[in-house]
Amino acid sequence: MCLAVPAKITRLEDSGQGTADYMGSEVKANFSLVPKARLGDWVIIHAGFAISLLDKKEARETLQLFKEMGAASRR
Amino acid sequence: MKELRDPKAIRRLLGDIGEKARLLPRPPRIMEVCGTHTMALFRHGLTPLLAEAGVEMVSGPGCPVCITPAAIHEAAITLVSEKEALTLATFGDMTRVPTRKGSLQTAVPAPGSRIKIVYSPEEALEEARREPSRQVVFFGAGFETTIPAIAFTAKRAAAEGLGNFSVLPALWLVPPALRAILEAGEIAVSGFIYPGHVSAIIGAEPYEFVARDHGLPGAIAGFEPGDILLAVRSVLEQAASGTPRVALEYSRAMRAGGNPVARALMEEVFEPFDAAWRGLGTIPASGLRFRERFAGFDATPKFGLARLGAAGRDLPGCRCGDVLRGVIRPEGCRHFGKKCVPDSPLGPCMVSYEGACLIHFKYGQTRRPSP
Amino acid sequence: MKKVSLELGSGGRLMRDFIAGTILPSFGNPVLDELSDASHLPGGIAFTTDSYVVDPLFFPGGDIGRLAVNGTVNDLVVAGAEPRFLSLAFILEEGLDLDVLQRVIRSIRAAARAANVRVVTGDTKVVRRGQGDKIYINTAGIGRSIARPEVRKIRPGDKVILTGTLGDHSLAVILARGDFGLSSNVRSDCAPLLFLLPLWKRGALWMRDVTRGGLATVLFELAERLRYPILVEEDKVPLSRPVRAASELLGIDPLYMACEGKAVVIAPKAKAGEFLRLIRSHPLGRKAAVIGEVQSRVGRPGELLLQTATGGLRLLEPLTSELLPRIC
Ligand code: SF4
Ligand code: SF4
Numbered sequence: 001m002c003l004a005v006p007a008k009i010t011r012l013e014d015s016g017q018g019t020a021d022y023m024g025s026e027v028k029a030n031f032s033l034v035p036k037a038r039l040g041d042w043v044i045i046h047a048g049f050a051i052s053l054l055d056k057k058e059a060r061e062t063l064q065l066f067k068e069m070g071a072a073s074r075r
Numbered sequence: 076m077k078e079l080r081d082p083k084a085i086r087r088l089l090g091d092i093g094e095k096a097r098l099l100p101r102p103p104r105i106m107e108v109c110g111t112h113t114m115a116l117f118r119h120g121l122t123p124l125l126a127e128a129g130v131e132m133v134s135g136p137g138c139p140v141c142i143t144p145a146a147i148h149e150a151a152i153t154l155v156s157e158k159e160a161l162t163l164a165t166f167g168d169m170t171r172v173p174t175r176k177g178s179l180q181t182a183v184p185a186p187g188s189r190i191k192i193v194y195s196p197e198e199a200l201e202e203a204r205r206e207p208s209r210q211v212v213f214f215g216a217g218f219e220t221t222i223p224a225i226a227f228t229a230k231r232a233a234a235e236g237l238g239n240f241s242v243l244p245a246l247w248l249v250p251p252a253l254r255a256i257l258e259a260g261e262i263a264v265s266g267f268i269y270p271g272h273v274s275a276i277i278g279a280e281p282y283e284f285v286a287r288d289h290g291l292p293g294a295i296a297g298f299e300p301g302d303i304l305l306a307v308r309s310v311l312e313q314a315a316s317g318t319p320r321v322a323l324e325y326s327r328a329m330r331a332g333g334n335p336v337a338r339a340l341m342e343e344v345f346e347p348f349d350a351a352w353r354g355l356g357t358i359p360a361s362g363l364r365f366r367e368r369f370a371g372f373d374a375t376p377k378f379g380l381a382r383l384g385a386a387g388r389d390l391p392g393c394r395c396g397d398v399l400r401g402v403i404r405p406e407g408c409r410h411f412g413k414k415c416v417p418d419s420p421l422g423p424c425m426v427s428y429e430g431a432c433l434i435h436f437k438y439g440q441t442r443r444p445s446p
Numbered sequence: 447m448k449k450v451s452l453e454l455g456s457g458g459r460l461m462r463d464f465i466a467g468t469i470l471p472s473f474g475n476p477v478l479d480e481l482s483d484a485s486h487l488p489g490g491i492a493f494t495t496d497s498y499v500v501d502p503l504f505f506p507g508g509d510i511g512r513l514a515v516n517g518t519v520n521d522l523v524v525a526g527a528e529p530r531f532l533s534l535a536f537i538l539e540e541g542l543d544l545d546v547l548q549r550v551i552r553s554i555r556a557a558a559r560a561a562n563v564r565v566v567t568g569d570t571k572v573v574r575r576g577q578g579d580k581i582y583i584n585t586a587g588i589g590r591s592i593a594r595p596e597v598r599k600i601r602p603g604d605k606v607i608l609t610g611t612l613g614d615h616s617l618a619v620i621l622a623r624g625d626f627g628l629s630s631n632v633r634s635d636c637a638p639l640l641f642l643l644p645l646w647k648r649g650a651l652w653m654r655d656v657t658r659g660g661l662a663t664v665l666f667e668l669a670e671r672l673r674y675p676i677l678v679e680e681d682k683v684p685l686s687r688p689v690r691a692a693s694e695l696l697g698i699d700p701l702y703m704a705c706e707g708k709a710v711v712i713a714p715k716a717k718a719g720e721f722l723r724l725i726r727s728h729p730l731g732r733k734a735a736v737i738g739e740v741q742s743r744v745g746r747p748g749e750l751l752l753q754t755a756t757g758g759l760r761l762l763e764p765l766t767s768e769l770l771p772r773i774c
Pocket of ligand 2 (some may be wrong): 002109137138141430
């Protein structure tokens with residue numbers, strides 16, 4: 001629960017502070033809770049904190065699944 | 076993520092769900108634990124579509140705004156209206172909750188005081204740094220998704236020695252509440268949709284008792300329409316095959332093990348206690364309070380506020396408690412849509428954007444799409 | 447003792463109750479009772495007034511001076527009048543930088559020139575430091591009536607045209623305040639809507655500028671007065687990328703966000719295409735779109751319905767209180 005969005009890390013300081021890009025907007029975020037995150041990674045941001053890393057492979061698979069479902073029912 | 080809203084894919088999934096629902100001996104009733112799910116279901120008009128497919132969705136206790144007892148909201152209102160030169164920072168939804176003392180939005184702050192709406196708890200911390208002579212209180216409400224952020228902020232304040240910063244905590248844990256609902260045995264549900272972002276922190280393990288001890292299926296879901304429907308389908312599949320478990324239908328954004336760094340931080344700063352939930356009563360180890368080491372950051376003793384755990388009196392006649400437990404639907408409350416409407420709410424469930432009563436009121440009278 | 451809270455001015459229910467419960471009983475008369483954006487007076491004169499407070503005074507795409515001109519100009523345009531004259535009254539806080547005041551005045555001059563209105567009377571007051579916040583402005587506007595909105599002529603099939611993207615002004619001000627740690631290249635859409643004036647002569651049925659309360663509130667108030675429902679298609683509503691992003695991130699609904707240079711126009715069914723072409727031919731109307739229509743098949747009289755992007759259908763309510771970022 002709790003509103004959160006996937007965003008891409010655009011600045012990451014040693015302190016864990018930084019910024020992320022969400023649909024062309026820049027949002028300040030704290031990345032201390034995801035120490036494995038690197039510049040350019042995608043994370044889930046909630047209340048100004050990144051709470052988890054996005055798994056690109058899984059995300060692609062979900063998208064693929066929906067593309068197929070969308071296409072399959074078109075016929 | 077447009078694909079996850081594609082009407083064709085959605086229809087296809089709903090078709091699947093309808094077929095699976097028909098094969099079950101009893102029409103399925105699924106509880107979405109999280110208010111954000113309730114909101115998404117209604118906002119996208121999915122609730123009536125699911126009902127047509129034969130699946131009834133029941134809202135659960137999924138909103139920290141709603142389940143925070145009146146006494147804590149009243150303490151916040153008293154604090155900002157009586158104490159001068161103080162900033163009460165909080166999330167937007169918290170400011171609308173009605174109590175016998177009004178709401179934070181209708182409160183008139185004491186001279187020099189103000190209410191500041193923030194997106195991140197760090198915004199409150201920043202204000203405390205900027206204005207050392209001002210007391211800054213963060214009225215922090217949240218489930219496991221938000222708690223690590225609040226823990227981080229308090230720990231930071233401690234490290235920097237910011238004596239003018241404190242937190243009025245309203246921190247709640249989801250699994251103990253689920254357990255309480257199941258053990259009370261008042262409601263009959265055939266499965267659960269678990270909150271994806273709470274799960275990003277706590278992982279899947281804390282829900283396993285639901286499958287193990289109660290034999291009920293469940294799935295962790297994301298918040299796009301497609302995510303939720305995938306989870307519903309998974310719950311129905313589990314019900315059909317008689318193999319309840321905790322399915323991960325949001326694996327792009329969460330791991331089965333959750334986020335251990337965030338959990339460690341929560342644990343370092345807070346400890347569980349038997350907290351009173353609005354409507355659900357006192358639930359063992361369901362709330363968090365500051366550990367001894369951080370007690371100086373607890374606004375409750377600092378400003379002599381009502382003791383945490385005191386439930387306070389709810390507004391007379393409001394049945395939010397029953398709604399939150401899934402015992403009645405909002406329409407079952409006699410004030411619903413009459414004395415209690417979003418503009419002048421009687422109870423918190425009509426206030427929070429994810430409150431079941433507000434959502435049912437706003438989106439409940441949905442129409443069938445035109446042919 | 448009851449006190450005035452910020453909520454009274456938010457455009458929500460409290461304010462509507464205040465108008466209905468206190469203002470109308472005190473002053474009610476046939477002209478006021480219309481509660482339109484500007485009042486048509488005998489003699490072909492239209493009259494309106496509005497006060498402007500904004501924090502910060504300057505934001506990307508505009509400032510308080512520009513707002514004070516365009517807001518009043520637009521109230522006249524959507525009521526069916528050509529704006530001609532403005533009054534200009536300042537309430538200034540002691541200690542304000544004169545440079546700031548000069549900058550605001552230059553902006554007012556430029557905006558008045560662009561909107562082809564003349565400032566013909568005014569006033570200046572100064573209050574003690576702390577008793578006001580830098581600059582408050584009131585403007586009143588006088589225009590020449592050219593048409594009256596015709597709510598009674600609105601029929602099923604008539605189209606709802608939105609003249610551009612929603613929410614840019616709201617967001618530009620929020621971000622300029624530095625709140626929420628968010629930044630983007632959003633600009634306020636603050637602009638005069640004079641280019642809509644020719645539509646009146648061509649048969650426009652009704653217009654409203656989309657300000658406080660957003661599109662949903664504006665259309666809800668129209669639907670209440672109709673014997674038909676209005677259906678809006680979520681997909682068709684134009685949104686800029688920054689607004690789309692902020693709405694998902696902060697959990698605020700663009701349908702309720704304020705603009706300062708957008709209007710909804712109800713076009714007769716047969717003229718919707720012509721209207722849209724005309725609006726789009728103006729630089730301020732390039733993103734205009736038909737976003738919905740007056741219905742006879744779906745919904746009940748007086749309802750405002752939204753067809754969601756996923757194919758669901760739901761009722762829209764007016765804004766109940768100030769837009770706030772949510773955590774959930
Ligand atoms: S409708 Fe209002 S009074 Fe009834 S339970 Fe919901 S919030 Fe409480
Ligand atoms: S506050 Fe909102 S997001 Fe958070 S739990 Fe409540 S309903 Fe869900």
